[in-house]
Amino acid sequence: MLNSVSEEFENKLRALVPEVSVKKSEPRYLEEPRGRYQGQDTLIALPDNAQQLSKIVRLANEERVGIVPYGGGTGLVGGQISAEGPRPLIVSLERMTEIRDVFPEENVMIAEAGAILADVQAAAQDVDRLFPLSLAAEGTARIGGNLATNAGGVNVLRYGNARDLCLGLEAVLPDGTIWNGLSRLRKDNTGYDLRNLLIGAEGSLGIITAAALKLSPRPAGEGTAFMVVEDPDAAIALLNETRNQLGDGISAFEIMHKQGFDFLEECLPDIRLPFEESPEWSVLIEVGLAQGLSPDTALEALFETGLEAGWVSDGLIAQSVGQRADFWSVREHIPEANRRIGSVSSHDISVPIGLLPEFISRAGDILAGLGDFRINCFGHLGDGNLHYNVFPALGKSPQDYKHQRDEVKAAVHDLVHELSGSVSAEHGIGRLKTGDLQKYGDQAKLAAMRAIKTALDPNGIMNPGAVLPLES
Incomplete structure (x- = not known):
């Protein structure tokens, strides 16, 4: 059983490591980007080095006070926020920047x-x-x-x-x-x-x-291109051809649906969109090649191959560093536009690359049977990771769908599991997905994880409730 941070604990902490800044919590440490969790008022310790942190952790372990590590606060699954249970000590590493x-x-x-x-x-x-x-x-x-x-x-x-x-x-x-x-x-x-x-x-x-x-x-030459593709199947065919032609020279291969461009136009009109009329599907390709090889020539050859095969219907190759930055600005601002619209349910999922078109098709059909939604599907096609986010219909708000959030998430995650995918591709488990991990995770793996946690952290002080739920 863990104990809350108390005045007695605070006094011991200040006496043990007087050189460490210890202060009351501030709002920025108690919030996370999606607003799903609100942390508890507590203490924050800001060590300058590992030796100071060692003393802090040793005291917390002796006093059985939980510790929530805090980095940049950008995590999207609540791993940096403890909203319930005994009040933990937040440990921020923001002073350890060398x-x-x-x-x-x-x-x-x-x-x-x-x-x-x-x-x-x-x-x-x-x-x-x-x-x-x-x-x-x-x-x-x-x-x-x-x-x-x-x-x-x-x-x-x-x-x-x-x-x-x-x-x-x-x-x-x-x-x-x-x-x-x-x-x-x-x-x-x-x-x-x-x-x-x-x-x-x-x-x-x-x-x-x-x-x-x-x-x-650093690659001697880098190039960036937007290409309009017929559908996700065509995008995968183009991905495979890019690998055939460029091998390890391909750095990124991102897929984007028209809905993402529409959201940018609605929420961030200053972002310069690549096409006058936004296509249904497009891919953003980045290549980095060795000295003596021309990225532009390589991308032009790839475009011609895709055009002849019927995978690609239009394309733009960045002609300057500024234009490359503009192309990537489109991709990098889609999450911000999503945040401003406000999702019903957001999903960071992966499935085998060959099954991505099936997932996109079937997920759309399943959600259409549940209600009227807008879906923004985009992400890292090259490694099978999609950000498949479900939004309210035009004119409605996420609150109108609050009663369906769990149903929508379960529908998407059940399909991902059926297709041998993962419900957490790159964002982690945090506190948001502990239930999903228990539902979809392999039982032998979960038992081994619990055994490791118990062996290394028998008092359960390290980020309690993250990854593995607290034991009752």
């Missing part, structure tokens, strides 16, 4: 967990390297949170998830022990892989304080 070292000859960077993703990208660029993790919230999200949630983003097709971009970690475990695992090695088979256990655990097994990150050479 880029400790960069080894360009090894393609490695050592960064503290509080470093903002955009700053990590910039530090890599300063040594002519690339840190390829890229997502809409990169100006706010922090690298520790990206790793804790195994973030995805637009470049997974080429470079992998956050898990694939990390060589080693420094972390504070639930008893306050500091694990010094900041290895720069590509090969290390010395026992269990604690790095991959902590990545994606959402702070439920320990708090990441620093990471050894993989960098990549």
Whole structure:
């Protein structure tokens, strides 16, 4: 049984680590982007290093006070918000922002967990390297949170998830022990892989304080194109042809439905749309090629192949850095437009790539039988991850469908499960999807997860209620 933060606990904390800032909660720590959860008023501790955090965690473990780790606050499944139960201590890593070292000859960077993703990208660029993790919230999200949630983003097709971009970690475990695992090695088979256990655990097994990150050479030439495709089947055919022609040169392959453009036009009219008349389906393609190869020539050849095959009917190839930025601005602002419209139910799902057209078709038919909805389907076609979001009909609000939210979510997730997919592709489980994990997860895996949690965190202080529900 956990205890709430109390005045006595606060006094002990201030006496134990007087150098650490401890303050009352502020609104920004108690809210999350979708407004689904409201955190409890409590204390916030802001350590400057792993040693200070170690003392904080050790005290919390002794006093059986829960800890909610806080990065950039951009998570979309409530992992950073504790809305009920005993009041926890929030631990923010926003002061741990140092880029400790960069080894360009090894393609490695050592960064503290509080470093903002955009700053990590910039530090890599300063040594002519690339840190390829890229997502809409990169100006706010922090690298520790990206790793804790195994973030995805637009470049997974080429470079992998956050898990694939990390060589080693420094972390504070639930008893306050500091694990010094900041290895720069590509090969290390010395026992269990604690790095991959902590990545994606959402702070439920320990708090990441620093990471050894993989960098990549910067492509000599980059190109971006929008292409209008007939339907999702044609998009997949074009994806396969892109792989055939460009191999590892393809960095991103995003699919977008007309509804996303309509929302942008409605909510963010300053965003420059690529086509005068928005197509039903389109794809945004990014390529990065080695020296001596022309991205524009490669994209022109791909367009011609797609046109001859009947997959593509129109297209635009960016002619400048500014136009490339405009193309990506369209994709990156779709989530903001979605937020302004307000969804009935949002879904971060993945299914095998070959089954995506079946999912899109069947899901649309199922939802049409439940009511009048607008569906904005977009996302990372190259890795099978769709953001399949359901919105009110024009002139209605999400509140009009409040009684159907669970029904809509269950319909979408049941179909995903039937098609051997995942109801959490890149956003994590947090607190929003613990019920889904119990419903759709493999029972042997769930038992193993619970056993690991119990072994490492017997008092259950680490992000209680996230990933695994609290035991009654």
